[in-house]
Amino acid sequence: TKALMPQFAKLNPIKGISNLFSKNALVELIKSIAKSVLVATVAYFVIANDLKPILSLSSMPIESSITEVNQLMTHGFITIVCALLFIAAIDVPYQLYHYANKHKMTKEEVKQESKESEGNPEIKAKIRQQQREMARRRMMSKIPNADVVITNPTHYAVAIKYQDEGMSAPIVVAKGADAVALKIREIAAEHRIITLESPKLARALYAHTELDQEIPEALYAAVAEVLAYVFQLRTFNQQGGYRPDVPKALPVPDELDPHSLIPAPSLINAEVSVA
Structure with a gap:
């Protein structure tokens, strides 16, 4: 019912008149009147200036009158064309200015267009x-x-992670620094994943590996020692027997360690903790 109610605001005659006589419409109206007045004025002065020759045409021989008419028409045509060129010389720059000003966007419009074209x-x-x-x-x-x-x-x-079947080399399933590293350790402890402390190897793996990708070949030996220890420790935890020794030296190339410029021993002591 609300949609069917009459909208009296749309019936405002003052608003309709203001739209009819907008600034642009008034300018165009004034221009049209000025053009008409100018052309009419030029035509009047052309006729007034050539009034005597025009009136004398009836008393002139036909050939002379034809020549005179051609001259009068040429003079009038040239004069009116000059008047129209004068009008165009004023109107064309104004139209160009009006067009540019009409299509000129504000800073907010430029920003909005950029958002729409490139995304917010x-x-x-x-x-x-x-x-x-x-x-x-x-x-x-x-x-x-x-x-x-x-x-x-x-x-x-x-x-x-490493599997004999389907993997040619160990892969990195997760890595992180600071807060992310802490979360990884917490999840590992929660699921009883063996955690091995080896700063140099950890830095090298973090700097030179991608998620779900194989480790660099230069780290095969170091990671192989770690995995051998892990698998032996699992067997010990399940079946008992001889407890494997924690790796005391991991062969990590200095060029893969981001901290290689800091003096450090080439052999990294490792400590292990089992959650």
Whole structure:
């Protein structure tokens, strides 16, 4: 019913008149009147100036009158064309200015157009944040399947997994620094994943690996020692017997350690903790 109610605001005659006689409409009306007046004035002066020759045409021979008519028409045509060119010389620049001013966008309009064409930066940033959070959740969900988590011990944590079937080399299933590293260690402890403390190896793995990708060939030997220890420790925990020794030296190339410029022993002592 509300939609069927009459909208009296739309019947406002003053508003209709204001739309009819807008600034642009008034300017166009004045221009049209000025053009008509100018052309009429020029035509009047042309006729007034040539009035005597025009009146004398009836008394002139036909050939002379034809020549005179041609001259009068040429003179009048040239004069009117000059008047129209004068009008165009004024009107064309005004039309160009009016067109440019009409289509000139404000700063807010430019900003809005940029948002529409390139996408809202705030929305894009939010989407990127959501994508990072989703990727992090996926990464964290793979930690329970890892074989070992190698730590720095606090700044870095890298989760490694290896299977004899389907893998040519160990892969990194999760890695992180600071708060993310802490979360990785917490999940590893919750799922009783073996955690090995080896700062140099942790830094090298963090700096030179990608998620779900194989470790660099230069780190095969160091990671192989870690995995051998992990598998032996699992057997010990399940069946008893001889407890394997914690690796005392891991061969990590100095060029893969981001802290290689800091003097450090080439052999890294490792400590292990089993959640």
